[in-house]
Amino acid sequence: MTTRTVKLGQLTIGGGAPVIVQTMTNTKTHEIEKTLAQIRLVVGRGAEVVRLAVPDKPAALALKEITARVEVPLVADIHFDYRLALLAIEAGVAGLRLNPGNIGDAKKIRQVAEAAGKADICVRVGVNAGSLSQEMVDKYGHGAEAMVQSALKEIALIEETGFTNLKVSLKASDVSQTVEAVRLFSLRSDLPQHLGITEAGDIKSGSVRSAVGLGILLHEGLGDTIRVSLTGAPEEEVDCAWEILRSLGLRQKGPRFISCPTCGRCQIDLPALLAQVKSLLSHLKTPLTVAVMGCAVNGPGEAKRADLGIAGGKARGRLFVKGQSLGSYPTSELAQKLADLAREMADLDK
Amino acid sequence: MTTRTVKLGQLTIGGGAPVIVQTMTNTKTHEIEKTLAQIRLVVGRGAEVVRLAVPDKPAALALKEITARVEVPLVADIHFDYRLALLAIEAGVAGLRLNPGNIGDAKKIRQVAEAAGKADICVRVGVNAGSLSQEMVDKYGHGAEAMVQSALKEIALIEETGFTNLKVSLKASDVSQTVEAVRLFSLRSDLPQHLGITEAGDIKSGSVRSAVGLGILLHEGLGDTIRVSLTGAPEEEVDCAWEILRSLGLRQKGPRFISCPTCGRCQIDLPALLAQVKSLLSHLKTPLTVAVMGCAVNGPGEAKRADLGIAGGKARGRLFVKGQSLGSYPTSELAQKLADLAREMADLDK
Numbered sequence: 203m204t205t206r207t208v209k210l211g212q213l214t215i216g217g218g219a220p221v222i223v224q225t226m227t228n229t230k231t232h233e234i235e236k237t238l239a240q241i242r243l244v245v246g247r248g249a250e251v252v253r254l255a256v257p258d259k260p261a262a263l264a265l266k267e268i269t270a271r272v273e274v275p276l277v278a279d280i281h282f283d284y285r286l287a288l289l290a291i292e293a294g295v296a297g298l299r300l301n302p303g304n305i306g307d308a309k310k311i312r313q314v315a316e317a318a319g320k321a322d323i324c325v326r327v328g329v330n331a332g333s334l335s336q337e338m339v340d341k342y343g344h345g346a347e348a349m350v351q352s353a354l355k356e357i358a359l360i361e362e363t364g365f366t367n368l369k370v371s372l373k374a375s376d377v378s379q380t381v382e383a384v385r386l387f388s389l390r391s392d393l394p395q396h397l398g399i400t401e402a403g404d405i406k407s408g409s410v411r412s413a414v415g416l417g418i419l420l421h422e423g424l425g426d427t428i429r430v431s432l433t434g435a436p437e438e439e440v441d442c443a444w445e446i447l448r449s450l451g452l453r454q455k456g457p458r459f460i461s462c463p464t465c466g467r468c469q470i471d472l473p474a475l476l477a478q479v480k481s482l483l484s485h486l487k488t489p490l491t492v493a494v495m496g497c498a499v500n501g502p503g504e505a506k507r508a509d510l511g512i513a514g515g516k517a518r519g520r521l522f523v524k525g526q527s528l529g530s531y532p533t534s535e536l537a538q539k540l541a542d543l544a545r546e547m548a549d550l551d552k
Numbered sequence: 553m554t555t556r557t558v559k560l561g562q563l564t565i566g567g568g569a570p571v572i573v574q575t576m577t578n579t580k581t582h583e584i585e586k587t588l589a590q591i592r593l594v595v596g597r598g599a600e601v602v603r604l605a606v607p608d609k610p611a612a613l614a615l616k617e618i619t620a621r622v623e624v625p626l627v628a629d630i631h632f633d634y635r636l637a638l639l640a641i642e643a644g645v646a647g648l649r650l651n652p653g654n655i656g657d658a659k660k661i662r663q664v665a666e667a668a669g670k671a672d673i674c675v676r677v678g679v680n681a682g683s684l685s686q687e688m689v690d691k692y693g694h695g696a697e698a699m700v701q702s703a704l705k706e707i708a709l710i711e712e713t714g715f716t717n718l719k720v721s722l723k724a725s726d727v728s729q730t731v732e733a734v735r736l737f738s739l740r741s742d743l744p745q746h747l748g749i750t751e752a753g754d755i756k757s758g759s760v761r762s763a764v765g766l767g768i769l770l771h772e773g774l775g776d777t778i779r780v781s782l783t784g785a786p787e788e789e790v791d792c793a794w795e796i797l798r799s800l801g802l803r804q805k806g807p808r809f810i811s812c813p814t815c816g817r818c819q820i821d822l823p824a825l826l827a828q829v830k831s832l833l834s835h836l837k838t839p840l841t842v843a844v845m846g847c848a849v850n851g852p853g854e855a856k857r858a859d860l861g862i863a864g865g866k867a868r869g870r871l872f873v874k875g876q877s878l879g880s881y882p883t884s885e886l887a888q889k890l891a892d893l894a895r896e897m898a899d900l901d902k
Contacts, residue, residue, distance in 0.1 A: 226813060332857070343856065348747075375810040381771070401810040404826055406759070409810075410795040414767030415759040421731070422767050431813040433826050433844075439813070445760040449727045457758065460725040460751040461758075463576060463789070464782040476754055476783050493725075493753065494783075501680035507694065524794045 205394040205426055208250060208367050210324040211275030211296035214396030215369060215426050221452055222427040223443045224396070225355070225436040231261035231268075238271055240436065245274050246453055247440040251427065262286045265293035265540065281333075285308040290406040291317045297324040299371075299539055302356035303333040310373040324367050327356045330400055331374035331383075338384065346383035349374065353387060369426065371396035377415040384419050394426035403430065408432040409442045416446050421452060431450040454489030457544065460508060461494040468496035470514040479512070482541035488548040492540070493522075510543055512536050554645030555579050555744040555776055557739055558717050560601060560674040561646035564776035565719060566744030571802050572777040573698055573793045574746070575786040576629065578602040581611035581618075590786065595624050597790040598805055601777065603627040603649060612636045615643035627676070631683075647674040649721075653683040653704035665713040674717050677706045681724035681733075692851055696733035699724065703737060712879065719776065719860045721746035727765040734769050748820040751781065758782040759792045765795050804839030807894065808856060815876035818846035820864040831860070832891035838898040842890070843872075860893055861888050 207217035215222060225244050231254045243254050254417045256262050267278055277297040278290035290298060291314075298318060305311060318325050332398050337541045338355075342348035342468065349372045355412040357368060370393050372383035380399055399415040402408035412430040429441040447453040460470070461476045476494045483492065486508050493511035511522040519536045521528040523543060531539055557567035565572060579587045581604045586600060591602050599689035605627045608613050619626055628640035628649040630752035632654050636791035640648060641664075648668060655661060668675050679699045688705075701724045720743050722733035730749055737745065747767040752758035761779040769775050779856050780792040798804040811826045812818070826844045833842065869886045873877040873893060881889055 228813070228818065241728045245602060262836040283875045313794055361758070376801075377767075378771075378801060383812070401843070403811050404823065406791070407795050407809060409756075409760055410663070410763040410792055413763035414771075414796055414799045415765045417727075417764030419773050421728075421764075431811060433811040433823050436813075441756070446755050446764055449761040449764045451726075451728060459753045461753050461783040462751045462787075463783060468578065473754065473783050493751070503680075503684070505683070 203387075204392070206392045207395055208324055209314060209322075210277075210368055212273060213250065218255075219426070221420065221425060221447055222250045223248055223440060223447070224253060224277075224427055225249045225252040225439045226255070226429065226431075226442070227483045228436060231255055232258075232264045234264050234267055241268070241272050241274065241276075241371070244436050244440050245272070247443050249274065249436070250439045251275050251277060251297075252281055253279050253429075255279050256286050256290055257281070259286070259289065260291035261475055262293060265290055265295055269294040269296075271483040277324075279328075280305070282509075283308075284314050287314045288317055291321045291323060295323065296414075297326060299326045299328045301328055301354070302352050303330065303334060303335045303338070305356075308359050308514065311359050312363050315360040315365040315417070318367075319363065319365040322367070324369065325360065325365070326369045326396055327353050327360070327370075328354045328371045328396070329356075329373070331376070332400070346374075346379055346386055349379075349383040350386045350390065354390065357391070357393065366484060369394040369397060371394055372398040372430050373398045373402040373431075375399065376395060377418075381416050381418050384424055384517060385422075388424055395424060396427040396429065397425040398429045403433060404433050405434040406440050408434070409438075412442060413446050413449075414476040417450065420446065420450055420452060456486050457483050457489070457490045457492045459492050459494060462496050469516045470496055470519070475514065475533070475537060476510070478537040479540055482537055483544055486544060486548055487500060490547060492544065509547065512540055553741070554755070556742045557736075558674055558719055558744055560627075560838060561721045562587045563600065563625060565674075569774060569776070571770065572600045573598055573790060573803075574601040574627075574777055574779040575599045575789045575793070576605070576779065578675055578786060581605055582608075582614045582727075584614050584617055587614070587618055589619070591622050591624065591626075594786050594790050597699075597787045597793050599624065599790045600784075601625050601647075603629050603779075605629050606636050607631070607638070608638055609639065612639035612643060615640055615645055618645040619646075621845055629678075630655070633657075634664050638667055641671045641673065645673065647676060649676045649684060651678050651680060652683045653680065653688070654703050655706075657707050659711050662713050665715040667717040668717075669713065670716070675710065675715070676719045676720065676721060676746055677703050677710070678721045679703045679706075679723070679733075680745070681726070681729060682750065687732060694726075696722075696729055698729055698735055699729075699733040700736045700740065700828070704740065707741070708833055719744040719746055719755060721748060721780075722849040723748045723750040725749065727761060727768075731768050732763050734774055735772075742890065744779040746779065747775040747776060748779045748781050753783060755782050755784040755788050758784070759788075762792060763796050763799075767800065770802060775778075782804040789873070795886065806836050806838070807833050807840045807842045809842050809844060812846050818864070819866045820846055820869070822846040822864065825862070825864065825883070825887060828887040831892055832887055836894060836898055840894060842894065859897065860890055862890055
C-alpha cells in the first residue's frame, strides 16, 4: 500500500517521495555551538533531517537558538516527560519523536498533539522493542505484534484530536523482528514509516546489521525515511544510510564505486589506488559510476560499463569513459587522470 | 524450492544445511608460506571454505603442498585456461570454480568435468555479469537473464558427462541485478547457490552493499554458501559474512553485541566501553547476546533481554544476567565484570 504524504519542514515524506536520510546528534543538546557544529557536519555529509535528544529543560530551551540557526528540519526526541515536547514545539522544531512506551497517559499525549497541530509540525510515534509499556508486554509479549499494537494505540489517541501529520517507526535490535513489525504495520496503516535497526552495534557490525534490515525492507518498497543507528559518529550513520540507498538504486549522490576484491590475480595495490580515487572525487556531487579494477578477468567488462573506469595491469592500466577505452597509462597517473575526467563530466552535467 | 545437496570436502552444502562462509586469499598462490599463513588467519576468523586464484602454472602446482598442509576445503579459481583446472584437480583441491564466460569450448569443459568426477570434487559454475561471453551478451543482453542462461548452458554441458556435484553463483556488482538473477535461477534449477555481490568496493561501502544484497536473498531462504567480496583484507570479508548471517539468526558464533547509538542522553563514553567489552570477549566462541547500553531509556529494557547486559549511568552502571540485575558497579569495572560473567557462562556451556 502506498503511504500517505506528510510534511516535515519543507520536506515531503511518504507517498512514493524519495527516501529521506536522517541521523541524530550525540552532543549535549544544551551545548549549542557544539550541537550546531555537528548538525552542519552531518548535513554536509548528506543528512536531510537531524534529530536531537531532549532529556531535560536546558536541552529543550536550547532548541530555540539551534532551530533559528540551521535550515535542515530538526526533530526533538522526547521520552518520559510530555512538557519537554511542549517546550520543543514552542522552540520551533519541525518535528517531534514520541515514545509511546514511556510518554504517559492519554491526556498528556492529546495535549502534545494539539500543540503540534497548532504549530503545524510533524509527529513520529517511535516504538522501540526495548521500551514497550508493561501493559503492551503483558497483552502481546515482546514481539512484532506488541510493537505494532503499541504504535496503533498511540496513533489512535493522537488522531482523535484531529492531528494527522504523523509517521511511525518500529525498531528492534533484532533484524527479523523489525522486518516483521514494519511489514505488519504496512498492512494495517497507510502512515509513512521511518526505518531503523536500533542498538545495532559499532560502526563495523552496526552498518552490516542495518544494511541487512533496511535493505530487505527498502527493496520491498517499505520505508519513507531511514536512520542507521551506530555506536559511533553520526556522520558514519549518514554515509552508511546513503550507501544502502545507493546500493538499491533508490537515491544517487556522488560517485558510486565498484572495485574488485584483491585476489591473487591482482597485480597492483588496488586498495591504495581505490583510496586515492575516492579521495580525489570526495567532493563530487554528480552521480557517476566509477570502476576501479585490478585485473584482466572482470576488469575490462565492469570498467567498460561504468561511466568511468580503470582496469589495472602490471605497470600500466587502461582508462575507460562510457565504454570507450582511452588507452593505457602508467599506474601512477591513473587516479589523477580519472579524477580530471570525472570533473569534466560533472561540469558538463551542470 | 529446496536445493539439492552437494559435497565439498567434508562439508555438506545445500538442502537446508547451514549457510557456509567462504573467502578468497589475495596472496600470490605460488608464494606457499604466505598463502598458508593467510589461509590459517581466515580460518581462525571463521572461513569454512577458502578459494585461491590460479592464474598460472606455478599457482596450480603450489596447490599440491597447500592442500596437504591445511584441513579446510580449498577451491581453485580458474579462468581462461582449462589446463589449470586439470592441474588443480591433480593437486588435490576440494573444488573448482569455473567461469563459463571465458573457459572455452565444450570439449575442454567436458574434459574438466570428467576429471572432477574421477576425483570426486565439487565444481562451481561462477557467472559474473562483468565477464559474460559475447554470445550470451548478443543473445540476452547484460542483465539477469543473460547470467542465468550462461549458467544453465554450462551446467547442461557438465551434466552431460554424468557429473552432478555442482553449485552455481550469479554475481553482479549491481545489487538488484544479483537479486533478480539468483531468484530467477532458483525457479529453474535445484542446484545450491553461492552468493556474492562482486566488485562491491572497499571495506566500508562494500560491507554495506554486500549486506543489502546477501541480506535480501538469505532472508528469502536463498543461498547455500556466501562470500563478501571486499577491496581489502580477506579476514574482513569473513567478519562481514558472519555478521550478515548472525543478524538474520542463520548462524551463531561468539557474542552478538547490541549497543545503542550515542545520543545526547548518553552519559558515558559508550564507544570506548563497547570496544573494551568486545576486545575482552574476542576469543569467546559461545553464542551470547551482550547488550552495552548508554542510558536509562532503552538500556534496561534491552539489557534485560540479553544474556548479559550493561545499562550505563552517570558514574555507575547496572549489570544484568538473563534479565536479573546484579546491582550497580563503578563504570570502570563494568567491562571486566561482564567479561568474567561471560567466561563463566561459556564454561557452563561446555
